[in-house]
Amino acid sequence: ANIVLLPGDGIGPEVVSAAVRVLEAIGQRFGHTFKFTEHLIGGCAIDQTGNPLPEATLEACRTADAVLLGAVGGPKWDDPRASVRPEQGLLGLRRGLGVFANLRPVRVHPALIEASPLKPDRLQGVDLIVVRELTGGLYFGQPKKREWVNGQYHAVDTLEYSETEIERIVDLAFRLACQRRKKVSSVDKANVLESSRLWREVTNRVAQRYPDILLEHVLVDTAAMRLISAPHSFDVVVTENMFGDILTDEAAVLVGSMGMLPSASLNGKHGGLYEPIHGSAPDIAGQGIANPIGTILSAAMLLRYSLGLEQEARAIERAVDRAIEEGCRTRDLGGSLSTTAMTDAVIERLG
Amino acid sequence: ANIVLLPGDGIGPEVVSAAVRVLEAIGQRFGHTFKFTEHLIGGCAIDQTGNPLPEATLEACRTADAVLLGAVGGPKWDDPRASVRPEQGLLGLRRGLGVFANLRPVRVHPALIEASPLKPDRLQGVDLIVVRELTGGLYFGQPKKREWVNGQYHAVDTLEYSETEIERIVDLAFRLACQRRKKVSSVDKANVLESSRLWREVTNRVAQRYPDILLEHVLVDTAAMRLISAPHSFDVVVTENMFGDILTDEAAVLVGSMGMLPSASLNGKHGGLYEPIHGSAPDIAGQGIANPIGTILSAAMLLRYSLGLEQEARAIERAVDRAIEEGCRTRDLGGSLSTTAMTDAVIERLG
Numbered sequence: 125a126n127i128v129l130l131p132g133d134g135i136g137p138e139v140v141s142a143a144v145r146v147l148e149a150i151g152q153r154f155g156h157t158f159k160f161t162e163h164l165i166g167g168c169a170i171d172q173t174g175n176p177l178p179e180a181t182l183e184a185c186r187t188a189d190a191v192l193l194g195a196v197g198g199p200k201w202d203d204p205r206a207s208v209r210p211e212q213g214l215l216g217l218r219r220g221l222g223v224f225a226n227l228r229p230v231r232v233h234p235a236l237i238e239a240s241p242l243k244p245d246r247l248q249g250v251d252l253i254v255v256r257e258l259t260g261g262l263y264f265g266q267p268k269k270r271e272w273v274n275g276q277y278h279a280v281d282t283l284e285y286s287e288t289e290i291e292r293i294v295d296l297a298f299r300l301a302c303q304r305r306k307k308v309s310s311v312d313k314a315n316v317l318e319s320s321r322l323w324r325e326v327t328n329r330v331a332q333r334y335p336d337i338l339l340e341h342v343l344v345d346t347a348a349m350r351l352i353s354a355p356h357s358f359d360v361v362v363t364e365n366m367f368g369d370i371l372t373d374e375a376a377v378l379v380g381s382m383g384m385l386p387s388a389s390l391n392g393k394h395g396g397l398y399e400p401i402h403g404s405a406p407d408i409a410g411q412g413i414a415n416p417i418g419t420i421l422s423a424a425m426l427l428r429y430s431l432g433l434e435q436e437a438r439a440i441e442r443a444v445d446r447a448i449e450e451g452c453r454t455r456d457l458g459g460s461l462s463t464t465a466m467t468d469a470v471i472e473r474l475g
Numbered sequence: 476a477n478i479v480l481l482p483g484d485g486i487g488p489e490v491v492s493a494a495v496r497v498l499e500a501i502g503q504r505f506g507h508t509f510k511f512t513e514h515l516i517g518g519c520a521i522d523q524t525g526n527p528l529p530e531a532t533l534e535a536c537r538t539a540d541a542v543l544l545g546a547v548g549g550p551k552w553d554d555p556r557a558s559v560r561p562e563q564g565l566l567g568l569r570r571g572l573g574v575f576a577n578l579r580p581v582r583v584h585p586a587l588i589e590a591s592p593l594k595p596d597r598l599q600g601v602d603l604i605v606v607r608e609l610t611g612g613l614y615f616g617q618p619k620k621r622e623w624v625n626g627q628y629h630a631v632d633t634l635e636y637s638e639t640e641i642e643r644i645v646d647l648a649f650r651l652a653c654q655r656r657k658k659v660s661s662v663d664k665a666n667v668l669e670s671s672r673l674w675r676e677v678t679n680r681v682a683q684r685y686p687d688i689l690l691e692h693v694l695v696d697t698a699a700m701r702l703i704s705a706p707h708s709f710d711v712v713v714t715e716n717m718f719g720d721i722l723t724d725e726a727a728v729l730v731g732s733m734g735m736l737p738s739a740s741l742n743g744k745h746g747g748l749y750e751p752i753h754g755s756a757p758d759i760a761g762q763g764i765a766n767p768i769g770t771i772l773s774a775a776m777l778l779r780y781s782l783g784l785e786q787e788a789r790a791i792e793r794a795v796d797r798a799i800e801e802g803c804r805t806r807d808l809g810g811s812l813s814t815t816a817m818t819d820a821v822i823e824r825l826g
């Protein structure tokens with residue numbers, strides 16, 4: 125299998141090489157060969173080519189079996205008036221690959237309950253997955269613009285959805301729910317937004333095809349509250365791009381650290397983009413202390429969803445669980461293991 | 476002073492009459508006369524007049540010294556395809572009064588720490604205020620629409636800000652910070668949204684006028700996380716309308732119940748709109764068990780910001796603190812006091 129690596133910026137290269145070591149160990153143990161090719165994206169791509177998403181990168185990702193990405197961005201490229209920004213590379217890639225469904229599972233590991241700011245009883249049985257729409261909504265819509273009106277600038281962003289865009293993501297959420305606890309929470313702001321009202325109508329329509337699944341509509345403000353006050357009440361959460369961005373970072377609190385959470389972005393056809401949900405963490409970049417687990421678990425999702433290697437995916441997930449259970453911790457979790465030591469701990473437990 | 480009451484729907488009438496009793500007690504003790512006039516808004520206004528914001532309501536609110544609102548909405552009016560909705564009444568009122576600044580203070584009462592899902596040590600010293608922009612952003616912008624394109628509907632919402640709109644809300648946040656811990660956290664999504672980039676530029680410009688205030692820019696996803704993982708790190712938070720909606724409901728988790736939190740909406744000139752941040756809670760409406768504290772504390776803000784009665788405002792806030800300290804609790808806080816009994820408890824402690 126052909127895997128494109130996009131290390132990107134900040135801690136991106138450190139966590140991606142950790143995940144590659146795990147994939148290589150899996151390859152050895154299970155007799156697979158993975159071919160890795162590295163490409164530029166984000167800030168480092170701007171520095172080297174002037175373009176946050178060079179043609180060669182997009183082309184390589186399009187033909188790959190899967191793409192594993194670290195993170196993009198950093199203070200170096202943070203001038204709000206800059207005409208090119210690292211994040212454009214990531215957004216362009218998501219759009220270019222058509223990966224409209226971003227899956228972000230949030231499972232609280234029992235051994236990490238003490239690392240969370242929440243009281244232990246609130247975390248019992250938390251096992252949810254956010255299905256974030258990834259190629260539409262407030263992130264895309266009509267071209268963003270700034271207009272000069274009556275002597276001052278006006279800036280405009282657009283949140284736009286078609287019925288087809290809503291239908292395909294909601295349907296995917298329902299299909300996931302069939303294999304889980306059979307509940308879908310659709311999050312919107314239908315009391316204010318027209319796009320949310322269309323979202324709700326289409327969702328109700330899709331729900332008719334899944335009589336066994338319980339559907340609830342939750343307003344985004346209520347969802348932000350319930351995610352902390354009653355996180356076990358969620359199974360599959362499906363929502364708009366920006367809402368999903370906010371809610372998944374919030375949900376990261378439940379598991380004790382952003383560094384733990386993986387994601388998969390799928391287009392329902394071929395390939396797939398895998399990345400941890402954390403950012404480039406410029407404050408700790410280059411120190412070898414980043415938590416590699418989010419990226420390692422993203423690699424497990426890659427094996428599952430893009431390569432159909434379920435057993436291999438499980439082997440990684442079990443190894444991570446065991447390492448955590450046995451007390452292995454990077455700094456973000458209150459431990460002192462380096463990125464490399466944490467990765468070694470996972471590899472040793474691959475079984 | 477002339478105060479317009481808008482009880483609205485669900486538990487709205489119950490909590491508003493509780494707050495009116497507290498205001499009347501304050502009037503007696505301090506020798507003020509408040510003239511209350513009641514008007515329709517929301518679902519009950521639709522039922523009686525067909526209009527969620529009848530002319531007479533808006534007119535009365537425009538000339539009043541202040542407006543005290545309960546809540547609007549409920550399942551009865553929840554059909555996504557309905558052409559009038561209760562929330563339009565509230566949005567129209569905010570816009571009609573030009574109350575662009577929604578102040579939502581979040582202070583964790585020591586006696587309520589045990590009611591929060593967070594571990595006690597995370598709640599030490601939490602005392603923040605969210606300044607939510609209230610008459611622009613994703614809630615308003617260009618007229619919301621649904622378009623028929625290539626055989627299907629597209630729904631469009633617009634997030635729009637002018638420099639003037641950003642400047643006035645950010646300036647208000649900086650002025651508030653001067654009287655507090657001298658820190659402003661401006662929350663945006665500048666790595667994706669054009670409106671956020673303009674927001675950031677204008678904010679940096681305003682900051683130059685306040686050399687004593689520490690300004691930080693926080694991405695909305697990070698803010699959603701930090702609000703739970705490190706809530707004490709915030710003092711004044713200023714943000715877009717929708718972001719503010721989400722973050723303040725999330726922040727309600729910190730204080731143990733949505734029912735505790737008040738808000739003030741100001742236009743920098745005259746009048747002001749005061750409402751608890753909770754909704755109409757149709758599930759408990761009419762049972763006399765709603766927590767009235769959010770509305771009572773909103774009445775205190777009304778005395779402070781619209782009537783200049785600081786001492787009287789403090790008297791209410793102290794009475795609420797004492798009642799909580801001495802164990803008075805409605806059901807949402809794990810107690811059994813009715814709305815009336817909780818209100819009595821506050822009135823008895825007005826000092």
Ligand SMILES: CC(C)[C@H](C(=O)O)[C@@H](O)C(=O)O
Pocket residue numbers: 196197211214369401666667696
């Ligand atoms: C880097 C940024 C553009 C990105 C997003 O907002 O989608 C990130 O926050 C994420 O959640 O993957």
Ligand SMILES: CC(C)[C@H](C(=O)O)[C@@H](O)C(=O)O
Pocket residue numbers: 315316345547548562565720752
């Ligand atoms: C009722 C609704 C329109 C309102 C809002 O979204 O502003 C409410 O959630 C609030 O926060 O005051």
